[in-house]
Amino acid sequence: MTARVLLLGGTGDALAIARTLGPQHVYSLAGLGRVPADLACVVRVGGFGGAEGLARFLADEAVSLVFDATHPYAARISANAARACLAAQVPYWALRRAPWRAQAGDDWRMVSGWAGVVEAIAPFARPLFTLGREPLEHLNEVPEQQHWTVRCLEAHPGHARARIIDARGPFTAEGERALFTESRIDVVVSKNSGGAATEAKLAVARGMGLPVVMMQRPPLPDAQREFTSAQEVIGALDDYIKRSSNA
Template identity: 90%
Template sequence: MTARILLLGGTGDALAIARTLGPQHVYSLAGLGRVPADLACAVRVGGFGGAEGLARFLADANIALVFDATHPYAAQISANAARACMAARVPYWALRRAPWQAQPADDWRMVSGWTGVVEAIAPFARPLFTLGREPLAHLNDVPPQQHWTIRCLEAHPGHARARIIDARGPFTADGERALFTEACIDVVVSKNSGGAATEAKLAVAREMGLPVVMMQRPPLPGAQREFASAQEAIDALAHPI
């Protein structure tokens, strides 16, 4: 890999790719979660200042390729990356992990945003949120008849009607089954992230007959090359240009 690559990450797939990059490449993290200490590539933490700031960074750092391995719901980051690459005339590649597909026994309630989530969980008492940090901004709005369990990457102070669990996948079916039972979960709230690392919650919800409130994926920009798995990306990045 001779051309200098900027890898936009924060997901498990991005970390797997970053572990194959040499010291001339840059792995960019938004700043949430833990910064890995076992990488040979440079690690940059923090934003770029929108598409214009990223375009300046690409020119100043002599980046020859941007690879977007951010979360499927990081729509703004992906949009900024696509715009910056167009402005800087740098190739834009992306990992586009396939979404999960509902199985015949699944009870998925599709919603498009936080308002839809709140409406969908109104009949339930013990929701499990697996949306990342977003529910933390709404802890003061927990209805008195509900108790939330929120799983995200970072520890957060507790709340009278919410339990916050800091944990990072992969999660097993046995672990999810134990959590659902111990916390009396009656509905799961999820993003359709795809991949195997966090899919066990859907299998356990299916097994226990629990509904899943599923947030729809946002539209993402197209890329010159798109990949469905980290391994496909690693193979392609071995000879990127």
């Protein structure tokens, strides 16, 4: 049997995994951010049409394993992938990156959605949003007493009461400290993404005594095998591909 892996990606960890895959495998991106041009595997951009569309793709393309390395907050994609794998009788593996944990000196305010974010930042004047694109949908709701700094992957024309920064990690403590100081940030708004690439903002917030409004992770479906690092995944996929090829 020839193994064919569908890697659902869009994160730095997923890209590291994709760089180890050969031309028979597929790396799938939702379409946000830059499309890598240095991969040996097939790169597919765009949705599948929900769980049903993904199940058809798995059958049509003879996919033997789906690996979910999407963002920890991509709950809909993960749910559709799990349902599609169940319908197509294809194994579903996933990278479940460990969340950050509050440390001594941290002032985290936990919220579960956008309404909670708005309520939590109400006392502050200059929040920094590191939630991706979601704040861009609310630029016309910026209160008069606030000025937002929004960091996301894609360029945006901006707004009279918001500064939009398109940047991709990893970010350094020095760079974060300079941004906080220049923009006079008084609260950081973050997803609990885990990983080292964007963790510096938390250390800088801790050192500067700034609160962090932390959005809780959504529930994700169980996988037949779960991993916590890209290196674990690379080893497991290599073993799977070799075993499948020798079967």
